[in-house]
Each structure stands twice: as C-alpha cells, then as structure tokens.
Amino acid sequence: MSVFDLIRAGAPQGGRPARHLLAPAQFAQLPAALAAEPAVALLSLWAEPALVHAAFLDEAAGALLLASCPAESGHYPALSPARPGAVRFERMVRELWGLTAEGGQDLRPWLDHGRWPLTTPLAARPGRNGVPAGQPTFLPIEGEGWHQIPVGPVHAGIIEPGHFRFTVQGEMVVRLEQRLGYTHKGTLGLMLGKSPRTAARFAARLSGDSTVAHSLAFAEAAEAATATPAPPRAQWLRAVMLEQERLANHLNDWGFICNDAAFAFPLARLGLLREAVLRANAAAFGHRLMMDRVVPGGVAADLAEAALPVLLATLAAVEAELPGLAAIYDDHASLQDRVVGTGVLRPDLAARFAAGGVVGRASARRFDARLAFPAGPYAGSPPGLAVREAGDVDARVRVRMAEITDSIRLLRRFLATLPPGEIYQPLPQRGGEALALVEGFRGEIATWMALDDGGLIRAVFPRDPSWLQWPLLEAAVEGNIVADFPLCNKSFNCSYSGVDL
Known part of the structure; x- marks a missing residue:
C-alpha cells in the first residue's frame, strides 16, 4: 500500500x-x-x-x-x-x-x-523540574589521533547562540554535532488560546530575518482554516514584501560568504545595497524588516503613495551593480579556491531530508513552494527556478545570485500590476484547521494551525526550513578543514531561533 x-x-x-x-x-x-x-x-x-x-x-x-x-x-x-x-x-x-x-x-x-x-511544558500535565542541569551528551568517538574543538554557544560578533562540537584529525573535520535550544522562547505556548490576530506578533518574531515569510505562513494558515482569503491588493502587497525580504537577505548572505573567505570588498558593496533595500522597506511599509505588516486577513498598512518611486529606484540601483559584483566574484582566484568544492552537500542527502530553498536547489532538488503551490500574484508571474548540482558553497552563492535577479524581475511585475481595493478582511470567529506553505528566503515555511469553535488557537506549529537543513550542515562540513566551517555555515545560513521555538 x-x-x-x-x-x-x-x-x-x-x-x-x-x-x-x-x-x-x-x-x-x-x-x-x-x-x-x-x-x-x-x-x-x-x-x-x-x-x-x-x-x-x-x-x-x-x-x-x-x-x-x-x-x-x-x-x-x-x-x-x-x-x-x-x-x-x-x-x-x-x-x-x-x-x-x-x-x-x-x-x-x-x-x-x-x-x-x-x-x-505543552503536555496535558507538565511536570516540575527537580533534577540539576547536566552536561550535553554527544556521540561517542572511537580510534586514535582525533581531538574535539568546542565552539559556542557564545560567538564573536552579532550572532545567535549555538554550540558546535567538532571532532577533528589534524585540521580535517571528521564529525560535527550541533546543540541548539539556547533561544527557546516558549513561542508555541504563548500562541495557544489567543486569536490569530493577537498571536501573529509571536510568529513575526520567530526568526527576525524571516519575519514576513513566517507572518505570511501564519496568516495564510489562519485564513485557510476559516475559509477567508485576503483581499487581492493585500496578496500583492504581501508578495512585494516577501520578495523584498528575499532580496535583502540574499544580498547579505552573498556578502558575508565572501567576507568569511577573507574577501571583504563584496561585503562592503552588497551591505550597502542591502541597506538601500531596508531603507526602501521603511519608506514603503514603515519598518525596515516589515515586521507586523502581514497580519491574518491582509496587511496592516497600505503601500505609501510616495514610496513606489523609491522602491523602483532601489531595484535599479541594485540591478546596476550586480554584473560588476558577479565579475569580481568570478575573477578572483583566491576566492574561487575557497568556495568551489567546499562544503559539498550530495544531492541524494538533500533529497532524503527534503531540504528546501537555496540549500536544496544548489544540490539539484527542484522544489520551490511558489511554483508547487502558486497563489496570488505568483499564479500569473511564476518565479524562475535556479538549480545547481555541485552542492558546494559556490553553488549556493550562485543560486542566491540568480534569485536576486529574479526577485527584482518579480518585484517590478508585482508593483506594475498592484490591484486597487481593500487591504484587510476580518476573520470570522469559527473553528477549522489548515497547513500553509510559504517560500521564504531559506526555503518553504510550513505552518499548521487549528482553531477552536471560538476562533482561538487550539494548536499551532510553525516549521522553519532550518529544521531540515541544520542536520545537512553536519554532513556538508565533514572532510573539510576547520577554517572552512564559517564558509559552510554561512552558505547554509540556518536559523537558530527558528528551530528553538
């Protein structure tokens, strides 16, 4: 069967x-x-x-x-x-x-x-913790000539906490184990018993760089559960925000991958472009990250009238710099030596874990939720599918580069076809349940929600794409030198907060 x-x-x-x-x-x-x-x-x-x-x-x-x-x-x-x-x-x-x-x-x-x-804590009868905290348990190691390098949970710079335990022979990584959970916030418990509109603030803060994508998946789950679709104009505005978020994050990741290979110039230029995108977001939607702008039933605010020229000018400025930055990335042998063949994720592993987003598409997995389940403006303007087979850091950079160009194309189309009308439809207070898939910049977010008869959240689970990508980073780093871990890690760019709930 x-x-x-x-x-x-x-x-x-x-x-x-x-x-x-x-x-x-x-x-x-x-x-x-x-x-x-x-x-x-x-x-x-x-x-x-x-x-x-x-x-x-x-x-x-x-x-x-x-x-x-x-x-x-x-x-x-x-x-x-x-x-x-x-x-x-x-x-x-x-x-x-x-x-x-x-x-x-x-x-x-x-x-x-x-x-x-x-x-x-989410069981019918939670228990009291009366046992002192113990040390984390890692897999046993057998053999000679290896040693372990503990890294984190506190890291240099502004980064989320997570513990990495490297087992190495010389400079070669033979095993990596992750220990997360340091940013556990009790998000699921905070959502229970609340209306979707009230709980949407928690979804928006599950992983700050994906605030639009998580808010949209949460909102679409609530709307599907109550059979109340958002108005067309709201759907278009949501798509604009989603692509703006993808654009800003891909620019950021491309720059930081180069920086982790000790090549700082692309980070400076791409960081400047990202800043321009964030400022355009603030002008258009009143918030640099567009947090709390997507809500169940629609959007919280319309596009500012004077912001359309700002958005289009920003897209033009980004697009103008891309060929030069791509040429710099291609022409520096020292950079190519660091990224080509580094951190290879085999296509069979990407398929077994159903890895989404850049991680999956750089390893030959041809899945994008915008294409598999098109809705709103994506039904008439499908995105391109950038797929590579090498599965290395370079492949993940090149998928991002292609998606930057495609997001610019989609944004121009969405802004040119923005329909008039309402931007919000209140949800009825009734029961139901639904699963929504939204393609964020990391991959598809799958949010399931069940409402009781009064329209309050009985159960909910927002699944970040990082759940299925973190284990693959452990596989991709094996056989690489310790110094290449930052490159591998940034090329995956998994969310700590998104899986710590």
Whole structure:
C-alpha cells in the first residue's frame, strides 16, 4: 500500500489539506511505506497532548497530506528509521509534549537543557523540574589521533547562540554535532488560546530575518482554516514584501560568504545595497524588516503613495551593480579556491531530508513552494527556478545570485500590476484547521494551525526550513578543514531561533 493510500485509510478529520487519524498499528506501517517511496517527503512533525501529527508532500504529484496518531501511554511509532529528517522533530516532541518515538534513531535532549522550571511544558500535565542541569551528551568517538574543538554557544560578533562540537584529525573535520535550544522562547505556548490576530506578533518574531515569510505562513494558515482569503491588493502587497525580504537577505548572505573567505570588498558593496533595500522597506511599509505588516486577513498598512518611486529606484540601483559584483566574484582566484568544492552537500542527502530553498536547489532538488503551490500574484508571474548540482558553497552563492535577479524581475511585475481595493478582511470567529506553505528566503515555511469553535488557537506549529537543513550542515562540513566551517555555515545560513521555538 502506498504512503498516501495508507494515510487515506485513516479516519478523516477535516482540515486543508485533509488530515487523517491513523491507529498506532496503521501509523507503524508508515516507515516501511516511506522507505519504498523516496519521492514522498516528510515536511514536518509536531504534536498536541496525546496526539502526534505529520505532514507529507508527494513531490511528483504536488499533493499534501497530514496524518495523526494517538500517542497511547505517551508513545507513538517513530518515522526516523525511514526519514532521517524526523530525528530532531522527534526529540522536540519528546521534550515539549512528553511523547516518545518508539524506535527513534536519536532521543537525546534537544531544546530542554535541564534549566526549565517545568518539564514537557505543552503536555496535558507538565511536570516540575527537580533534577540539576547536566552536561550535553554527544556521540561517542572511537580510534586514535582525533581531538574535539568546542565552539559556542557564545560567538564573536552579532550572532545567535549555538554550540558546535567538532571532532577533528589534524585540521580535517571528521564529525560535527550541533546543540541548539539556547533561544527557546516558549513561542508555541504563548500562541495557544489567543486569536490569530493577537498571536501573529509571536510568529513575526520567530526568526527576525524571516519575519514576513513566517507572518505570511501564519496568516495564510489562519485564513485557510476559516475559509477567508485576503483581499487581492493585500496578496500583492504581501508578495512585494516577501520578495523584498528575499532580496535583502540574499544580498547579505552573498556578502558575508565572501567576507568569511577573507574577501571583504563584496561585503562592503552588497551591505550597502542591502541597506538601500531596508531603507526602501521603511519608506514603503514603515519598518525596515516589515515586521507586523502581514497580519491574518491582509496587511496592516497600505503601500505609501510616495514610496513606489523609491522602491523602483532601489531595484535599479541594485540591478546596476550586480554584473560588476558577479565579475569580481568570478575573477578572483583566491576566492574561487575557497568556495568551489567546499562544503559539498550530495544531492541524494538533500533529497532524503527534503531540504528546501537555496540549500536544496544548489544540490539539484527542484522544489520551490511558489511554483508547487502558486497563489496570488505568483499564479500569473511564476518565479524562475535556479538549480545547481555541485552542492558546494559556490553553488549556493550562485543560486542566491540568480534569485536576486529574479526577485527584482518579480518585484517590478508585482508593483506594475498592484490591484486597487481593500487591504484587510476580518476573520470570522469559527473553528477549522489548515497547513500553509510559504517560500521564504531559506526555503518553504510550513505552518499548521487549528482553531477552536471560538476562533482561538487550539494548536499551532510553525516549521522553519532550518529544521531540515541544520542536520545537512553536519554532513556538508565533514572532510573539510576547520577554517572552512564559517564558509559552510554561512552558505547554509540556518536559523537558530527558528528551530528553538
């Protein structure tokens, strides 16, 4: 039986897309079915008290389906034996809801460092923490001639906290393990019991550089759950903000990758261009990062009338500098020596983890949520799909370069076709549930939301693309020298806050 046939055999629970409730014995059949169908991607895994949910994507058919399983006696069948991307979700579910994945590949602590006053805070009955915080546990090492380098969680400069444990032989990295959770904010608990409009502020702050993308996925989930689409003008304005966010972040990442290879000039020029984009955002939407501008039902403010020329002039200024910066990137042998062949992510690994965004497309995975599920202005103006196969730092830079040019093209089209009308539609106070996919600059964000009959959030889970990309960074850095880790890390640019919840 296929994965989707197996899921559809469960009891339908409604929702958009449809969610089916499987008995534990049925859910336990999923790993074998998934092993036989590599094209079915695991998008996300999360829970409610005594209930586990999983979202799947059939990439060939472009179909989404959700499966749920009762966690009897606090246990449920693990998916990680067939989908390694499930490992960190299963660790998170165990710590937040107290539900254990039977047969899971790794059940070490992830978010909880032993310092929370309550254990399993989202469970029906959280427990009090009476055990002193212990040291983190890392995988054992056997053999001779290796040593370990601990880095973080505090890093130089302005960067989120995360611990990296390198096992090296000489200068060669033979293993990298990550330890995150330092920016855990209790976001899910803060959202529960609130209206989508009130809780939208938490979604906007889940990962600040993706505030538009996370806000949009959250808003679209609420709108789909209540069958209340945003007005057309709001959809166009959202797309403008989304592409402005992508443009600013890709410029920033390109510059910092060059800087981590000790070539500072591109960072200076690309940083200047990014600053121009942020200032245009402030002129157009009243905030440099456009935080709290996307809300359930539409947008919080219309495009300032005088801002259109500012936006267009900024796009022209960025576009004018791109050929020269690309030539500088190509023509400096010392830079090319650092990025070409460094931090290679094999296409088969990118496919197994369903890596999205630049990370996936630089390793031959042809997925973009804007193309797979076009909506609003993207339905009439699809983005280009920049794909590389080398999977190295250089490939990830070149995908960003192509997407910068494409975002400029899309922005001009969206601004030229901006429809008139309202920018906000209030959501009705009624129940429902839905999953929304939005292509942020890192990849697709998958936000699931369930509303009770009063229109308040009963359950929610915003899945950042970094959940499926962080483990791949561990694989990509193996066999590289320690000095190349900053290059690999920046070329992935995963979010710490986005997975720490």
